[in-house]
Structures are given as C-alpha cells and as structure tokens.
Amino acid sequence: MSTSSSPTPSFDNVVTPSYSLKWRVVDIVVAAAIGVASSLIYWLAAVLTAAPWSLIDAIIPGLAGILNGLWLFAGPLASIIVRKPGAAVFAELVAAILEALLGNQWGGVETVLIALIQGVLAELVFAAFRYRKWNIGVTMLSGALSGVGCWAYSFVKKLIAMKSTAAYGPVYFATTVVSGVVIAGALMWLLYLALAKTGALDKFASGHTRKA
Structure with missing residues (x-):
C-alpha cells in the first residue's frame, strides 16, 4: 500500500466542528489561570514600559503603541487553548481585575472597562468562525481587533483630550494593531503550539487537534 497518496494535514487550517462548546470545570480553571498569569505580566509590563514609552513617543508621536500588545494577549490565548464561547472575555476580565488590585496608573474601573472592550473584540473573531476554525491567521486577526479596541478606548478617552497632533x-x-497582530496573535499561537507539544493540553480540543 502506498503511503504517499494521503497528504499531511495542515494544522494551520484546522476546522474542528465536533467538539462541544459547553464549558467544563477544567475549562474554567485553565481560563482563569491564563487570566491570573496575564495579570502579572500586564502589571509588570506597566512598570517596565513607563519610561521607554515616553522615549519612544518622543521619537515619533504614537509609536509607543507598538508596546500595547503586552496588554492584549490574554483573550486570544485563552480562546485558542480553551476553545469555548466567552473564553477571551473571561480571561481578559480576570487579568484586568487582578491587575487593578495590584495597582496601576489607570485605576480599577478604567482597567476593567478597557479589558472588557478588548476581550469582546478578540472574541468576535472566533465567534465569526463559529468557534470552528483555529489557525494562526484567525488568532492574528483576533489580536488585531483587540488592538483596535485598545486604540479606540484610548482615542476617545485620552487622545482627543490631549489635543495631540493630527498624526x-x-x-x-x-x-x-501591529502590536496586537504580533504579540497577541502570532506569538500566542506559537506559545500554544509549544504547550500542546508538551502534552499539557491533552484534556482540551486544542490538544487533540494538535496531535491530529
């Protein structure tokens, strides 16, 4: 029997219609864990980028947005691992609430509100594909849309008030948006692949698909 007639499946274009979208306890635990880990990274990023942000913006006003992906990744990562409706919103809110409790320059209400916007927009991408298509392109699109949410909130609340230059x-x-595509999208997909390779995701559809 020839073994060359069946092409190797491409994991970058996976459609998984058969898995249940109902949340399990393990899904809640893992999504929450992603949110907790993300909150620590978000908080640390806020501390470490405070000075570089001003320096980068001094070079080209608005260029510091390239750092925003450091606060956008919880939603896309939770979605591609847990693969349940609402995973992006849930993880972003957990991350935001804990980050606010740790203390940051934005305040609790603002932190949670922007996280909700980012989470909803990140979620919309996976929902548009009916939670069936999981690949790097969809994940990057989720990161990009999360970036749009981040920008929109900042523009309405801060940029207009600052009366910044038109550019x-x-x-x-x-x-x-570029930062969202790269950090929250492509890098999170690579992180997911690395985790799946270790067998840590064997209890999830994402782990089963990776093995397939």
Whole structure:
C-alpha cells in the first residue's frame, strides 16, 4: 500500500466542528489561570514600559503603541487553548481585575472597562468562525481587533483630550494593531503550539487537534 497518496494535514487550517462548546470545570480553571498569569505580566509590563514609552513617543508621536500588545494577549490565548464561547472575555476580565488590585496608573474601573472592550473584540473573531476554525491567521486577526479596541478606548478617552497632533491618532492606531497582530496573535499561537507539544493540553480540543 502506498503511503504517499494521503497528504499531511495542515494544522494551520484546522476546522474542528465536533467538539462541544459547553464549558467544563477544567475549562474554567485553565481560563482563569491564563487570566491570573496575564495579570502579572500586564502589571509588570506597566512598570517596565513607563519610561521607554515616553522615549519612544518622543521619537515619533504614537509609536509607543507598538508596546500595547503586552496588554492584549490574554483573550486570544485563552480562546485558542480553551476553545469555548466567552473564553477571551473571561480571561481578559480576570487579568484586568487582578491587575487593578495590584495597582496601576489607570485605576480599577478604567482597567476593567478597557479589558472588557478588548476581550469582546478578540472574541468576535472566533465567534465569526463559529468557534470552528483555529489557525494562526484567525488568532492574528483576533489580536488585531483587540488592538483596535485598545486604540479606540484610548482615542476617545485620552487622545482627543490631549489635543495631540493630527498624526498621533493614525500612528497610534497602526502601531497598536501591529502590536496586537504580533504579540497577541502570532506569538500566542506559537506559545500554544509549544504547550500542546508538551502534552499539557491533552484534556482540551486544542490538544487533540494538535496531535491530529
């Protein structure tokens, strides 16, 4: 029997219609764990980027948006691992609430509100594909849309009030979206692949698909 007639499946274009979308206890635990880990990274990123942010913005106003992906990844990562409706929103809210409790420059209400916006927009991408298509392209699109949410909130609440130059808004938009695509999208997909390879995701559809 020839073994060359069956092409090797491409994991980058996976459609998984058969898995249940109902949440299990393990899904809640893992999504929450992703949110907790993300909150620590979010908080640390806020501390470490405070000075570089001003320096980067001094070079080109709005360029510092390239750092925003450091606060966008919880939603896409939770979605591609747990693969349940609402995973992105849930993980982002957990991360935001804990980050606010740790203390940051934005305050509790603002932190949670922007996380909700980012989580909902990240979620919309996976929902648009009916939680059936999981690949790097969809994940990058989720990161990009999360970036749009981040930019939109900042633009309405901060940029207009700051009366910045006309170029600031478009530059900040472009850099934030690119940051979302790369950090919250591509890098999270690579992290997911690395985790799946270890067998840590064997209890999830994401782990089963990876083995397939």
